[in-house]
Amino acid sequence: MYQASETRYQNMKYNYTGNSGLKLPVVSLGLWHNFGTTGSFDNMTAMCETAFDLGITHFDLANNYGPVYGAAEENFGRILKKTLAPYRDELVISTKAGYDMWPGPYGIGGSRKYLVASLDQSLRRMGLDYVDIYYHHRPDRETPIEETARALDQIVRSGKALYIGISNYNKEQTEAIKALFDEMGTPFIINQRRYSMFDRAIETDGLKDYAHKNGVGIITFSPLAQGLLTDRYLEGIPADSRVRTDGRFLKESAITPERLDKVRRLNALAKGRGETLAEMALSWILRDGDITSVLIGASKPSQILENAAIVRSAPFTEEERAKIEEILAN
Numbered sequence: 382m383y384q385a386s387e388t389r390y391q392n393m394k395y396n397y398t399g400n401s402g403l404k405l406p407v408v409s410l411g412l413w414h415n416f417g418t419t420g421s422f423d424n425m426t427a428m429c430e431t432a433f434d435l436g437i438t439h440f441d442l443a444n445n446y447g448p449v450y451g452a453a454e455e456n457f458g459r460i461l462k463k464t465l466a467p468y469r470d471e472l473v474i475s476t477k478a479g480y481d482m483w484p485g486p487y488g489i490g491g492s493r494k495y496l497v498a499s500l501d502q503s504l505r506r507m508g509l510d511y512v513d514i515y516y517h518h519r520p521d522r523e524t525p526i527e528e529t530a531r532a533l534d535q536i537v538r539s540g541k542a543l544y545i546g547i548s549n550y551n552k553e554q555t556e557a558i559k560a561l562f563d564e565m566g567t568p569f570i571i572n573q574r575r576y577s578m579f580d581r582a583i584e585t586d587g588l589k590d591y592a593h594k595n596g597v598g599i600i601t602f603s604p605l606a607q608g609l610l611t612d613r614y615l616e617g618i619p620a621d622s623r624v625r626t627d628g629r630f631l632k633e634s635a636i637t638p639e640r641l642d643k644v645r646r647l648n649a650l651a652k653g654r655g656e657t658l659a660e661m662a663l664s665w666i667l668r669d670g671d672i673t674s675v676l677i678g679a680s681k682p683s684q685i686l687e688n689a690a691i692v693r694s695a696p697f698t699e700e701e702r703a704k705i706e707e708i709l710a711n
């Protein structure tokens with residue numbers, strides 16, 4: 382059912398994650414949407430198999446991906462059991478805790494109590510002994526940062542995670558927790574942040590430069606702005622699109638005439654490069670060589686196939702870069 386490994390690894394490029402020895406594929410697959418109880422298990426399985434066959438070795442989860450919370454981890458566990466488990470050593474599996482997961486004061490935040498219990502639950506749902514990367518999903522101002530850092534450090538030492546990541550931490554928060562990890566010798570390697578042509582906060586808050594200069598990897602989520610930076614919404618809102626099938630996080634109100642106008646102009650530019658807008662939007666994230674991986678979502682295997690084609694994308698000319706800036710500004 383799977384391709385021979387020689388074919389698989391010819392199709393993908395890999396970057397070292399910050400200063401670590403861990404390589405991630407330039408395209409990784411996230412299971413935030415379409416892996417919950419409302420998705421088709423056959424489609425989920427096909428998406429994971431397609432991804433892995435393309436050399437996408439990294440699958441990103443979180444305790445609360447669903448719906449319902451925990452369902453994406455459970456379904457991924459079923460997929461592992463069905464087909465992927467024999468390849469465990471060829472996979473980088475991550476999960477996270479930080480947002481609300483179970484009722485009461487211990488199912489949210491950044492306490493040792495929550496982080497340790499949540500990872501144990503995640504491992505049970507996926508049927509794994511360890512994850513490759515365990516993330517604190519978002520900063521928690523109520524918990525001393527030292528407690529969060531020490532809990533994550535202890536988790537690695539317990540063998541339940543190989544590396545530590547943080548997510549949604551800005552530059553200052555990253556600097557602060559990195560100093561603690563450095564003192565303890567914790568294998569902290571990556572920050573997961575939103576980044577796309579439509580959301581450039583990691584440039585303005587300085588994280589993009591800081592991470593590159595300080596050996597911290599960056600994996601960027603929602604690189605297609607949840608589908609807006611594709612040709613998906615150019616002719617109306619398709620019934621099978623995220624806006625219609627889910628709508629919790631991407632709402633119809635996000636598809637404004639101004640946005641669509643930019644998308645149209647970007648789409649024309651992409652065509653001129655001989656690629657789709659999705660491909661151009663993903664390649665653009667990797668343009669400076671300082672982002673480890675783009676973390677895509679998908680609703681069907683064909684999207685993964687299309688997005689993985691960026692390994693063959695041409696570098697941007699100065700003129701193309703300027704044109705993109707002009708479109709985004711106006």
Ligand SMILES: NC(=O)c1ccc[n+]([C@@H]2O[C@H](COP(=O)([O-])OP(=O)(O)OC[C@H]3O[C@@H](n4cnc5c(N)ncnc54)[C@H](OP(=O)(O)O)[C@@H]3O)[C@@H](O)[C@H]2O)c1
Nearest residue numbers: 411412413602603604605606607608611622623677678680
């Ligand atoms: N750390 C955090 O706080 C955080 C937050 C959000 C996400 N994440 C991670 O990032 C991952 C990706 O986020 P995301 O799903 O928002 O990423 P995204 O890649 O920006 O959006 C994915 C959606 O775009 C559409 N799409 C993808 N490829 C396409 C193509 N070639 N042509 C047309 N449409 C295409 C699909 O939507 P349709 O359903 O319309 O087909 C797909 O579900 C998540 O799964 C999760 O692992 C992390």
